[in-house]
Amino acid sequence: MARAPQPGQRKPVTLFDVARAAGVSQSTASRVINGSQRVVNEELQQRVLSAATKLNYTANLSAQTVARGKSTTVALLVSDIADGYFSSMAAAVMRAAEAHGLRVTIAVTERNVEREIELVRELRGQHARAIILAGSGYLDAKLTQALVRELQMFEDTGGTVVLVSRSNLPFAQVDLDNLEGARRLAAALVRLGYQSFTVLGAERTLVATHDRVQGFRLGLEGHGIMLRDDQILYSNFSWEGGFDAIQAMDESALDATELIFAVNDEMALGAIAGLRERGMRVPDDVAIAGFDDIRSLRNIVPSLTTVRVPVDEVGRQAIARAVEDGGRADHKVVNATVVLRDSTPRRR
């Protein structure tokens, strides 16, 4: 395609141009600019560098990727980038990636496996260095199978897959200590005097939610309190999920509840909105606790008791797993810490 030299649409300057301007071969220019193993004469180096500066050269990343057969881009897959948890995670991952000279492209799965599979497929085409899968996880076993297959194909072509807080699959993982965090939270709440609980869980296939529910239960049991199955309401891992769960709750069940534990903060916030809608006050009528400690909690009154997830650390670890291509199926657990605030005052 003979791109007509449109007015003001110069052809980008290539490495070849730089080489010519410096009076050296392309290979030499390449060696100077990207710093390969080979040494080049000091003087030639200078010539090349100054030519590059003069011409305002920037390496063509795609061409480099093709030539090297390996890219410097890692992909971050999240359910919803507008969600505070994921956007903080994205920020953390990007920060960590930069320290390794990596670029990050973010893709949104909208909590849809098929879309996710499609994305992984595309990413394979893009030769992404790694795929970091944060959040989501699905009910349909067959689709999960398909996803795993796709992820495996991705790894077959040399990429690394990193799962963040997700169902147990045969890939490198960064996990939060969801179980322990929730267990400690439960213990702390019991110590504050709470005795009857309702848990707002999310999709059961999500390792995160499952572990949080389980941990909470264990924490209660440790103090001799049993959590009945009908005290666990399953909904979605989102604000709406929390809101809807509360809307759907029996009047009597609600009255019997002293404290609601939502498996993440977004759900907790949705639940609070739902409670408000039903004319109930937090914490006077019912106490509430969440999980994650997302940034926007600083705006909530009363302040919300939660379990802090060190997103920065998670991001850092995810990138670390992504680059050390050695450690296939490597596992790293990040601790979570209980933060007691005003939404769960001491009782009695």
Place this chain on the structure above:
Amino acid sequence: MARAPQPGQRKPVTLFDVARAAGVSQSTASRVINGSQRVVNEELQQRVLSAATKLNYTANLSAQTVARGKSTTVALLVSDIADGYFSSMAAAVMRAAEAHGLRVTIAVTERNVEREIELVRELRGQHARAIILAGSGYLDAKLTQALVRELQMFEDTGGTVVLVSRSNLPFAQVDLDNLEGARRLAAALVRLGYQSFTVLGAERTLVATHDRVQGFRLGLEGHGIMLRDDQILYSNFSWEGGFDAIQAMDESALDATELIFAVNDEMALGAIAGLRERGMRVPDDVAIAGFDDIRSLRNIVPSLTTVRVPVDEVGRQAIARAVEDGGRADHKVVNATVVLRDSTPRRR
């Protein structure tokens, strides 16, 4: 580099492989798979397609970019992806981009021009189709010059630059009607009975903040109320900015204020926190209004009066500007609408 065929590290299947498997030439395979202008025989199409499926072929995006000299990636530059406004914007842009078959890569500028310049430079190397610059804007005229130069070089190589709600520079723009939105807000507040105001502005060079302050002033003047310069406090376009501004306020000035207008919601939320710290209640002691209508407002009590910015529309328009490469220096204004809520009750 003779990549040793590591166990389980197959070489990716290429278009050539597909062509061979289908018994056609590479050109034909290419034509079938990417749908070029040229028509190919129905039967060959089938052969190619089924071969591609069988081999699990995915096009190598980098190679396509190199070959086409043009990519399908647009870059979104934001100050801080963890900020609710920007993450919603990002979500909107990505949604819109997808409809056009474009990929989005997000980069974070951390409100730092040098970094921004650096990023634009890199993006030129990546042959991004377009750069969407959202937020930020700077004090230093020299650096702004440098940025503009870099952006122009980017356009010289065939990319498009789209500015979202940003200082007036010679590029395509999507603007909010900040002035009119703020003007209407002011008018509405006066009608509710408010008479003495404090405005929390942000960096003056930001077109957004300047227009919002200006619009608010005009709205007040329309009702015969003057806004004195000492009633405008300049700070940063962030939660901390709002918080700090309130912390730094004179006791007397604060007492004399009936309503605080922060030029964006994050600042307003920071201001509320600051007020709480100083023992003042909203709206009993002082009313407050923001701008943007970010998602997390749904969790705030009392609900916050604000001006809604239709982020989806903005994202859509930004992408529209990005693809129609014709309209250089094209300008689109998106309306903003006043949303009155509980943080500004009718007065007296």
Place this chain on the structure above:
DNA sequence: CTGCCGGTGGAATAGGCTTTCCGAAAACCG
């Protein structure tokens, strides 16, 4: 003085894809 070696620049090739250009076969037309 000769043969060999480490070092360094350049030519050539690889990498995966798109697109132009050719040529042959098919379709059309008088």
Place this chain on the structure above:
DNA sequence: CGGTTTTCGGAAAGCCTATTCCACCGGCAG
């Protein structure tokens, strides 16, 4: 039915870089 288009595969050139391979240099030991 001959000549002219049109249609549609395939070969080959090109996009930009990285890297291999080759050639040539001076140095060094024998």
